[in-house]
Amino acid sequence: AQTVTQSQPEMSVQEAETVTLSCTYDTSENNYYLFWYKQPPSRQMILVIRQEAYKQQNATENRFSVNFQKAAKSFSLKISDSQLGDTAMYFCAFMKLWGETSGSRLTFGEGTQLTVNP
Amino acid sequence: GAVVSQHPSWVICKSGTSVKIECRSLDFQATTMFWYRQFPKQSLMLMATSNEGSKATYEQGVEKDKFLINHASLTLSTLTVTSAHPEDSSFYICSARTRDSYEQYFGPGTRLTVT
Numbered sequence: 001a002q003t004v005t006q007s008q009p010e011m012s013v014q015e016a017e018t019v020t021l022s023c024t025y026d027t028s029e030n031n032y033y034l035f036w037y038k039q040p041p042s043r044q045m046i047l048v049i050r051q052e053a054y055k056q057q058n059a060t061e062n063r064f065s066v067n068f069q070k071a072a073k074s075f076s077l078k079i080s081d082s083q084l085g086d087t088a089m090y091f092c093a094f095m096k097l098w099g100e101t102s103g104s105r106l107t108f109g110e111g112t113q114l115t116v117n118p
Numbered sequence: 119g120a121v122v123s124q125h126p127s128w129v130i131c132k133s134g135t136s137v138k139i140e141c142r143s144l145d146f147q148a149t150t151m152f153w154y155r156q157f158p159k160q161s162l163m164l165m166a167t168s169n170e171g172s173k174a175t176y177e178q179g180v181e182k183d184k185f186l187i188n189h190a191s192l193t194l195s196t197l198t199v200t201s202a203h204p205e206d207s208s209f210y211i212c213s214a215r216t217r218d219s220y221e222q223y224f225g226p227g228t229r230l231t232v233t
Binding site for chain 1: 152156159160161162164167209211213220221222224226227
């Protein structure tokens with residue numbers, strides 16, 4: 001079974017600064033996806049960024065980027081120029097790829113509560 | 119596109135009664151839907167996976183007779199909490215996916231309070 005670990009229950013950052021959230025995972029699989037989701041106070045889950053394990057290049061989405069280290073099974077999220085709207089719970093998630101997409105499901109980490117201070 | 123709705127957003131029911139939560143994919147056909155449970159300040163816990171027209175697959179430890187899941191169409195899945203008790207109070211989230219995509223689209227969640 002896959003496990004996802006987020007070792008930072010809470011983090012805070014000043015507005016406009018950069019923050020990195022950590023995530024490690026354990027799997028024997030070679031083909032998988034990794035995700036970061038954001039859950040603001042509204043509790044709506046929002047996809048922030050995804051990474052395909054077969055890709056060596058780190059994914060980026062505007063102010064969000066990841067540092068994917070496959071051998072170390074590490075998948076950290078960097079948020080640049082933090083904004084007040086980034087305040088949320090952030091979940092790292094793993095998805096094993098099956099031949100049929102219907103068989104794939106998400107395994108979530110425990111979450112990191114990020115607070116951006118003005 | 120790829121919008122998932124849930125109804126109701128908040129429900130209060132008395133202990134011993136049953137409550138139904140609906141999850142709808144508004145602009146796509148959801149061949150697979152997932153139901154999660156989330157306690158305050160905790161992560162999402164997968165309860166079950168349902169494929170359209172098939173019986174749901176429940177995760178270990180989830181009582182399938184208590185949490186009835188129906189996925190009768192490509193746009194609707196329902197979760198019925200039967201004989202609800204205060205310990206069933208939680209936030210329930212559904213997500214949906216199409217046949218050809220790995221990406222899950224999440225609903226806004228339903229807060230269930232059992233008194």
